[in-house]
Amino acid sequence: TQLLEQSPQFLSIQEGENLTVYCNSSSVFSSLQWYRQEPGEGPVLLVTVVTGGEVKKLKRLTFQFGDARKDSSLHITAAQPGDTGLYLCAGSYNFNKFYFGSGTKLNVKP
Amino acid sequence: KAGVTQTPRYLIKTRGQQVTLSCSPISGHRSVSWYQQTPGQGLQFLFEYFSETQRNKGNFPGRFSGRQFSNSRSEMNVSTLELGDSALYLCASSLTFLAGVNEQYFGPGTRLTVT
Numbered sequence: 581t582q583l584l585e586q587s588p589q590f591l592s593i594q595e596g597e598n599l600t601v602y603c604n605s606s607s608v609f610s611s612l613q614w615y616r617q618e619p620g621e622g623p624v625l626l627v628t629v630v631t632g633g634e635v636k637k638l639k640r641l642t643f644q645f646g647d648a649r650k651d652s653s654l655h656i657t658a659a660q661p662g663d664t665g666l667y668l669c670a671g672s673y674n675f676n677k678f679y680f681g682s683g684t685k686l687n688v689k690p
Numbered sequence: 691k692a693g694v695t696q697t698p699r700y701l702i703k704t705r706g707q708q709v710t711l712s713c714s715p716i717s718g719h720r721s722v723s724w725y726q727q728t729p730g731q732g733l734q735f736l737f738e739y740f741s742e743t744q745r746n747k748g749n750f751p752g753r754f755s756g757r758q759f760s761n762s763r764s765e766m767n768v769s770t771l772e773l774g775d776s777a778l779y780l781c782a783s784s785l786t787f788l789a790g791v792n793e794q795y796f797g798p799g800t801r802l803t804v805t
Contacts, residue, residue, distance in 0.1 A: 582732070611792065622694070622780050622796030623733075668733065676723050676784055676792050677746040680733035 583607060584671055586681035594689050596658050601684045603669035604651045610673055612645055612652050617666040617683075626654075659688045692717065694783050694797035702803045708769040711800045715762050715783030721745075722764040723794065724756060727778040739764055768802075776804045 584605045593599055603612070611630045615623035627636050629645035629652065636643045640663075642655040652669055666685050670678040695714045703709050715722050723746075724736040735748040739758035756766040762783075768775055778801050782794040 613793070615796075620798070622782075622798050625793055625795065628793055670733075672792060674746075676721050676738045676740075676782075676794065677735055677748075678723075678794065679735070680725075682732045 582682050583679040584669055584681035586667075586669060586684050588684060589682065590685050590687075592687040592689065593659055595660055597688075599656050599659060599686070601654045601656075601667055601686075602651070603653065603681050605671060606650065607671070607673075608649050609671035610649075611671070612649070613670045613672075613678070614643055614652070614654055615668040615670065617668060623666075623668055656686075659686075661688045661690050664688050694781055694795055696779075696781050696797040696800050698800060699798065700801045700803075702805060703771050704805055705771055705773060707771050708767065709771060709802060710765055710767045711779055711781075711802075713764045713766075713781030713783075713797060715764070715781075716795055719783035719785055719795075720762055721784045721792075722758055722762065723782045723784075724764070724766050725780045725782065726750075727780055727799070728776075733780070736766065771804045773804050775802065777802060 587602045613628045614626045617623040627643045632647045632649045634645040640657045644653045666683045668683045669681040672678045697712045721740045723738040727733045738746040742758045753769045758764045778799045780799045782796045784794045
C-alpha cells in the first residue's frame with residue numbers, strides 16, 4: 581500500500597487543455613515535493629511546499645498544499661507537449677527520507 | 691555546477707552475483723539518498739547517508755547496503771542478486787535538512803538488469 585496515492589494514474593489530453601493531478605495521504609508531512617521524470621532520466625524537482633494552505637506558481641503550473649498538510653494538487657494550465665512526463669509527489673516527515681506516490685503519467689498530444 | 695553523476699548507467703548481472711553502484715553528489719552536498727524504481731512498486735527509499743553515517747533506512751533486506759566516503763561520494767552494494775532486483779537505482783543529493791526544506795537533486799540512475 582502506497583503512503584501517498586496519486587490520481588489519475590494516466591492522463592492523455594490535447595494541447596491547450598487544463599488538468600489537475602492529486603496527491604493524497606492519511607499522514608501529515610513536514611514537506612511535500614513535486615517532481616517530473618522523463619524516460620531514462622532521474623526525477624527533476626519542480627517545487628517544495630512546507631506550509632499548510634500554501635500555493636506556489638511556476639509559470640503555467642500551480643501547486644497547492646492542503647491545509648492539514650496531508651494532500652496536494654498540481655494544476656497545469658494550457659498544457660503543452662513539453663509537459664509530457666511522469667509526475668511524482670513525495671512527502672517527508674524528517675531529514676531526507678521521502679515517500680513517493682505511484683505517479684501520474686501525462687501525455688499531451690499536439 | 692555539475693549535477694549528480696551515477697556510474698555505471700547500465701549493468702547486466704546474473705542471479706547470485708553482487709553489484710556495486712556509485713554516486714557522486716553535487717559539490718557541497720553532504721547528504722546522499724538511494725532509491726529503487728520499478729514499474730510495480732514505483733520509487734522506494736533505500737537509505738540516506740550524511741557525513742559518512744547512515745541516517746535513514748527503508749524497508750529493504752540486508753542484501754542492500756551502502757556507504758559514504760569523506761568526500762560525500764556514495765556507493766551501494768547489492769549481494770546475492772535476485773531477478774526482482776532488476777530496477778532503476780537512483781541517487782539523490784541534498785545540502786542538509788533545514789527547517790523543513792530539504793530539496794533533493796537526482797542523478798540519471800543506473801539501470802540494473804538481473805538475468
